[in-house]
Amino acid sequence: MKRIAFTLMALAVAFAAAAQERVFMPAGMFKYAERDTCSLWLDIYNPTPGSVTSIGGKEKPTVLFVFGGGFVGGERDNGYQRAWYKLLCDEGYHVVAIDYRLGLKGFHGRFNMEFLHAVQNAIDMAVDDLFSATLWLIEHGEEHGIDANNLVVSGSSAGAITALQAEYEIANRTNRCPLPPTYNYAGVMSFSGALYSYQGGPYYKTEPCPTLLFHGTEDRIVTYKKMKLGRRYFGGLDSLAKQYKKKGYNYNAYRFAGHGHEIASAMTRLIHEELRFLETNVMRGKKRIVDTLVDDPDIEIPDWASIDFKALYK
Numbered sequence: 001m002k003r004i005a006f007t008l009m010a011l012a013v014a015f016a017a018a019a020q021e022r023v024f025m026p027a028g029m030f031k032y033a034e035r036d037t038c039s040l041w042l043d044i045y046n047p048t049p050g051s052v053t054s055i056g057g058k059e060k061p062t063v064l065f066v067f068g069g070g071f072v073g074g075e076r077d078n079g080y081q082r083a084w085y086k087l088l089c090d091e092g093y094h095v096v097a098i099d100y101r102l103g104l105k106g107f108h109g110r111f112n113m114e115f116l117h118a119v120q121n122a123i124d125m126a127v128d129d130l131f132s133a134t135l136w137l138i139e140h141g142e143e144h145g146i147d148a149n150n151l152v153v154s155g156s157s158a159g160a161i162t163a164l165q166a167e168y169e170i171a172n173r174t175n176r177c178p179l180p181p182t183y184n185y186a187g188v189m190s191f192s193g194a195l196y197s198y199q200g201g202p203y204y205k206t207e208p209c210p211t212l213l214f215h216g217t218e219d220r221i222v223t224y225k226k227m228k229l230g231r232r233y234f235g236g237l238d239s240l241a242k243q244y245k246k247k248g249y250n251y252n253a254y255r256f257a258g259h260g261h262e263i264a265s266a267m268t269r270l271i272h273e274e275l276r277f278l279e280t281n282v283m284r285g286k287k288r289i290v291d292t293l294v295d296d297p298d299i300e301i302p303d304w305a306s307i308d309f310k311a312l313y314k
Contacts, residue, residue, distance in 0.1 A: 023082075024045070024082045024083070024085060024086040024089075026043035026044055026045050026077075026097075027044050027045060027046045027144075028043070028044050028144065029041055029042070029043050029044075030042055030044070030136075030140070032098070032132060032133050032136035033129065033132040033133070033136070035101060035129075037101065038099075038101065040098070040099040040100065040101070040129055040132070040133070041076075041098075041099050042076070042096055042097065042098040042099065042133055042136070043076060043077060043096070043097045043098075044094065044095075044096055044144050044146070045085050045086075045088075045089050045094065045095040045096075045097070046089065046094060046145065047060075047089050047092045047093060047094060048086075048089045048090045048092075051089070051090055051091060051092040052091075052092045053092040053093075054092070055279060055283055055284075056283075056284075058283055059147060059150060060091075060092050060093050060094075060278070060279075060283065061093070061147075061150040061151060061152045061186045061187065061278065061282060061283070062093065062094035062095070062096055062137075062141075062146045062147070062150060062151050062152070063088055063093055063094070063095050063096070063151075063152050063154050063189070063278075064096045064098065064130075064133070064134070064137070064151050064152065064153045064154065064185075065081070065085075065095060065096065065097045065098070065154050065155065065156075065159070066098060066100065066126070066130060066153070066154070066155035066156075066158075066159030066160075066162045066163055067081065067097070067155070067156060067158075067159050068155065068156035068157025068158045068159045068160065068191075068192075068264050068265075069102070069157065069158055070104065070157065070158055070221070070312045071102050071103050071104035071105070071119075071122040071123075071126065071158045072102055072104050072105045072106075072107070072312060073102065073105070074102075074158070074159075076097040076098060076099055077097060080265055080267075080268065081097065081156075081267075083268055084267040084268045084271070085097065087268060087271050088271075091275060093278075094145065094146050096133070096137065096146070096151075098129070098130065098133045099129070100125070100126045100129035100130060100133075100162065101125045101126065101129055102122070103118070103121050103122025103123070103124075103125040103126065104118060104119070104122045113229070116229065116232055119196065119234075120196060120198060122158075123161060123162065123165050123196050124176065126158065126159075126161075126162040126165075127162055127165050127166045127169060127176065128176070130153065130162055130163070130166050131166065131177065131178055131179060134148070134151065134153075134179060135178065135179065137151065138179075138180075138183075149183070149186075150186050151185050151186055152185060152186050152187040152188065152189060152278065152282060153166060153167070153185045153187075153188055153189075154188070154189035154190070154191075155189075155190060155191065155193060156191045156192065156264045156265060156267065157191070157192050157193070157221070157222060157261065157264040159193075160190040160191050160192055160193025160194075160222075160264070161193045161194055161195070161196065161222065163188050163189070163190055163193065164188060164190050164193045164194065164195045164211075164240075165195060165196060166185075167184075167185060167188050167208050167209060167211070168195055168197075168202065168204070168208070170183070170184050170185070170208075171184075171204045171205060171206050171207070171208045172203075172204065172205045172206075173205065173206070184209050185209050186209060186210075186282050187209050187210045187211065187212070187277070187278070187281065187282040188208070188209060188210070188211045188212065189211075189212040189274060189277070190211070190212065190213050190214065190215075190237075191214050191263060191264050191265070191266065191267060191270075192214065192215055192216065192219060192221075192222050192236075192261055192263045192264035193213070193215075193222065193236070193237075194222050194223055194234055194235055194236040194237075194240075195233075195234070195235050195239075195240060196232075196233070196234050197232070197233045197234075197235075198231060198232050198233075199231055200231045200233055201226075201233050201235070201239075201243070202233070202235060202239075202240065202243050204243075204247070204249075207247070207249055207250075208244075208249060209250075210250040210251065210277070210281040210282050211240075211244065211249070211250070211251045211252075212251070212252045212273075212274065212277045212281075213237045213240065213241065213251065213252065213253045213254065214237075214254045214256070214263050214266065214270060214273075215236055215237035215238075215253075215254075215255060215256065215263055216256045216258075216259030216260045216261060216262065216263040217238075217255055217256065217257055217258065217259065217293075218258055218259060218260045219236065219259075219260050219261050219263070220260055220261065220306075220307070220308035221260070221261040221264075221305075221307065221308060221312070222236060222261065222264075223235070223236045224236045224237055224238050224255075225238045225239055226238070226239040237253055237255060238255070240253075241253040241291055245289075245291065250281055250287045250288075250289070251289065251290075251291075252273070252277050252281065252288070252289070252290040252291075253290065253291045253292070254270070254273060254290070254292060254294050255291075255292065255293045255294065256294050256296060256299065257293050257294065257295050258295075258297075259296075259299060259301075260301070260305050260306065261304075261305045262299060262300065262301045262302060262305035263299070264305075265302070266299055269299060276288075
């Protein structure tokens with residue numbers, strides 16, 4: 001009996017150890033801002049030991065990630081996101097995942113002017129928090145092996161909206177941007193994102209940084225094309241890519257035929273396109289333009305991907 005008990009105990013310890021190894025943990029967690037309602041934290045994930053952290057003598061950028069959830073929910077460290085962080089770290093990248101305030105949490109309403117005001121407020125809050133995290137990295141990044149002048153901001157759904165909006169504020173040097181006058185991100189990666197403007201369609205005073213866009217053509221949560229109400233504009237990949245192409249900006253656009261909002265969580269599946277963009281458009285500075293329609297019926301479609309934006313706030 002003692003031998004059986006010892007064997008079972010050893011197996012339990014072994015299984016626990018194996019489970020622990022499967023959980024990808026950050027190297028550190030840090031509070032980057034204090035708000036009236038909450039503290040905001042970020043996680044830093046280091047490159048995997050032995051991974052290649054530079055190309056041609058140039059360090060790979062840090063990927064700064066903003067999670068999705070319709071500005072009503074979400075978290076910076078759920079399972080599928082951590083799996084993606086690990087892929088990036090295995091490829092030699094730092095990853096920083098941040099909190100931000102959820103400006104539509106508890107909001108209920110129809111698509112009207114009140115809703116648009118609430119959306120604008122939620123985006124502004126999230127962008128403010130992203131800028132605060134960026135300022136924290138400018139001040140403290142070197143202590144953690146991170147070059148704050150070499151950040152690629154990335155986001156999923158609401159996080160992608162936040163990333164695109166932040167770059168828009170930087171390119172137009174609005175009074176909402178507290179970053180140093182010459183600062184810009186090294187790149188943007190958007191998974192099912194869009195840009196919001198209350199002054200008509202998008203207009204960039206200066207060229208935005210290299211931008212990677214993924215979007216499903218049938219997305220019912222974040223528009224793939226554009227929505228307008230008066231001078232208020234909300235434009236997804238199709239609308240933004242037309243502007244980028246017209247102006248000659250550095251961008252990659254992948255349009256997933258027949259797919260909806262599931263593209264927001266397809267980061268691990270799309271890793272090869274991401275790495276090509278990071279290494280070519282961002283690190284090497286090449287204007288490699290991609291604008292393509294992708295037919296991939298094997299992309300997993302979770303239950304939540306079939307709802308529309310109205311269902312999020314009913």
